[in-house]
Amino acid sequence: MRALLDYLNTCCLSESQLLFRCGLTPERLEALQREGRAPLPSYRLRCAGAVTSFFGEHALEGELAWYPQAMAEWLIAAEHADAAALRAHFERRYRAELARLTEQGLAVEPAGGLDEEWAHFLAGTYGVCTRHGRVEQIAAKGAMVALIDRLTERQARVSLPAPELALLRRAVDLLDEVEAWFAPHERAASSRARCVDGVRRRYLGGGA
Template sequence: MEQNFDYINENYITENELCNITDISKDELAALIQNQLVPQPSYTVSRSIRITSPLNDEFEREITEKYFSKNCISLVNKNKELKDIHLYKEEFKENFIRHLINHPHKGVAYDRIFNTSFPEQEKLNEIFESEWAAYCNGIYGICTLHSTEEEIVKKEIAVKKLIHFNTQFSDKELTAEESDELIKLSEEFNEVTQKFAPYQRKSSSRGKYLDKILEENNLDYLVKKY
């Protein structure tokens, strides 16, 4: 349990810290989140406190602390004076689609929508809206290092390439060439992806698609440690 707290405290900032650094109130932060100008907290930590004394009395209270990705500092500073709340989403969408279309390995992304013909704008819109919802919900604060449009695209592609590699090679001993390919895929994944909190590591994309196959092939030294 302590390892989870250490990880979150090291890699994320509390609601109070975020407000103090950016000089806004909690109500102002809540409004930014409501208007989708800042993502939801990525983690919420609740603790029960019980105090007793020789006077045979006691006090109990549950403390809840919200933890945000550190990139929210720049987002708050960027968007706290934004008059048109739709501008940020439009900018985010434009950057996301540009990074996706320009990525050299986009063919593996999003059910391989680029493999047959250029997808219709409607399909790109659907993909974006799904990723935007995940972003606003704080999910990419958990998964990626900086929650940028480019990292969301790169993580999608890195994960899909790892899934394909696992499908081909998870049940066999890797050759030297295949091990080299896995090492490159690991580097690509690590370029944009968080370690995940210890309690969720095994079920995360890192745990399922990278840690496991590295360990199975005596590449444990490449497994990200805490």
């Protein structure tokens, strides 16, 4: 529990921190989420226990929530746009990042379409698997996982020629930059473990 809380408090914003930064009430945040204008929490922690102090022991029960760091920036925009405009804004930023990666010889279209990516964004998924939850990180993360899997055939290839190894190294390094570290209980099953740590060990001569 301590390791999880340390991770969440270091890498994410608690709901109370988020509301304070944006000057919103909990009710307003819930309304934006219902309207499809803001993502749900990336992490929810249901708590049931007791607190002990000078005044004795008291039972506690409730739920705590955490969001990615970029959620504050998104909420400010969400206050001034409807769901359709926000979806279009998401797509523009997403496609612009793919275009930038294409110019660098790195882009591979992610497996899911934009509708699927938007749905994952609103569900809070990308606060779990990207460093800050920014749209550009979401696009880069999906593209780099797809490129790494294509080059290595999901690590089924025994070896790669030098030009492909150079491209693989660039893809892994970028994925390392944009991807989350993941909470302790998630790391072993994460795309970081498979596509960064595992690929470096198998193909790039590096430790995890």
